[in-house]
Amino acid sequence: xxxxxxxxDPPVNDPAVTEEHVAEVAGAVWxxxxxxxxxxxxxHPEPATGGMSGVVTISGAWRGAVVxxxxxxxxVEAAEAMFAAxxxxxxxxxxxxxxxxxxxxxxxxxxxxxxxPTSLSIPSxxxxxxxxxxxxxxxxxxxxxxxxxxxxxxxxxxQS
Amino acid sequence: MRILIVDxxxxxxxxxxxxxxxxxxxxxxxxxxxxxxxxxxxxxxxxPDLVLCDWNMPEMNGIELLRALRAAGNQVRFGFVTxxxxxxxxxxxxxxxxMFLIAKPFTAETFSQALAGVLV
Numbered sequence: 001x002x003x004x005x006x007x008x009d010p011p012v013n014d015p016a017v018t019e020e021h022v023a024e025v026a027g028a029v030w031x032x033x034x035x036x037x038x039x040x041x042x043x044h045p046e047p048a049t050g051g052m053s054g055v056v057t058i059s060g061a062w063r064g065a066v067v068x069x070x071x072x073x074x075x076v077e078a079a080e081a082m083f084a085a086x087x088x089x090x091x092x093x094x095x096x097x098x099x100x101x102x103x104x105x106x107x108x109x110x111x112x113x114x115x116x117p118t119s120l121s122i123p124s125x126x127x128x129x130x131x132x133x134x135x136x137x138x139x140x141x142x143x144x145x146x147x148x149x150x151x152x153x154x155x156x157x158x159q160s
Numbered sequence: 161m162r163i164l165i166v167d168x169x170x171x172x173x174x175x176x177x178x179x180x181x182x183x184x185x186x187x188x189x190x191x192x193x194x195x196x197x198x199x200x201x202x203x204x205x206x207x208p209d210l211v212l213c214d215w216n217m218p219e220m221n222g223i224e225l226l227r228a229l230r231a232a233g234n235q236v237r238f239g240f241v242t243x244x245x246x247x248x249x250x251x252x253x254x255x256x257x258x259m260f261l262i263a264k265p266f267t268a269e270t271f272s273q274a275l276a277g278v279l280v
Contacts, residue, residue, distance in 0.1 A: 001254035001260055001261065029265045031265075082171040082172075082174070097169055097171050098171040101172050104216065105243040105264050108244045109264075111244060112245060116246055117248060120216050122168070122216065
């Protein structure tokens with residue numbers, strides 16, 4: 001079987017996920033599939049509320065979840081880039097699909113850095129109102145604020 | 161040649177198709193399936209030349225699809241396109257008859273390299 005190396009090589013003998021890992025993983029996804037910049041946010045604002053959220057859970061040798069949060073406007077922007085769609089043309093389901101896939105890619109690549117064997121869930125997406133995301137029986141162990149243009153994108157690693 | 165793209169994300173199916181065209185494979189025919197169950201039926205009727213398949217999907221995931229194909233004696237060319245690319249998963253893919261595993265995120269060059277010699 002031909003190996004196609006990932007754009008992101010996991011660190012050797014270091015299963016811990018760091019802020020830099022998250023920024024590199026998410027930045028590569030935003031660059032490759034959205035053509036948008038994404039980098040660590042220097043201001044580290046308070047946890048985001050509202051907007052849209054994507055969640056994937058990880059189970060097995062390591063248990064927890066990866067949560068991706070962003071303003072609804074950025075979810076739309078990202079979805080329009082993924083679908084190569086005209087502005088305002090996508091349905092809520094298509095926007096949710098795009099955010100779910102972004103969450104899947106960020107979560108899947110972070111999963112590659114964690115102890116094995118593990119499995120990744122299908123992503124779930126929610127949004128609207130002033131909601132926060134909580135993962136039952138887990139605690140946030142890493143919260144990484146990122147910025148794409150004027151939009152805050154937050155990736156949180158929860159561990160059970 | 162006919163290429164079947166299997167992924168539960170509509171956005172990702174579009175990205176894979178777009179990337180295949182960018183990688184120089186625009187002359188081939190593309191079909192889509194949303195999960196392993198749909199893909200299994202489509203492969204039986206449409207007989208694609210290559211299957212590009214996500215790993216993590218509802219109903220029937222990619223490795224379950226590949227195992228079902230091989231158990232039925234179907235040797236269709238098969239490759240994974242997935243964000244999960246640990247050495248263990250690559251070994252599992254190889255052991256079950258996958259020709260390659262392309263990790264997400266990918267570029268057109270990634271596809272060109274992986275599919276060189278597969279699509280002629």
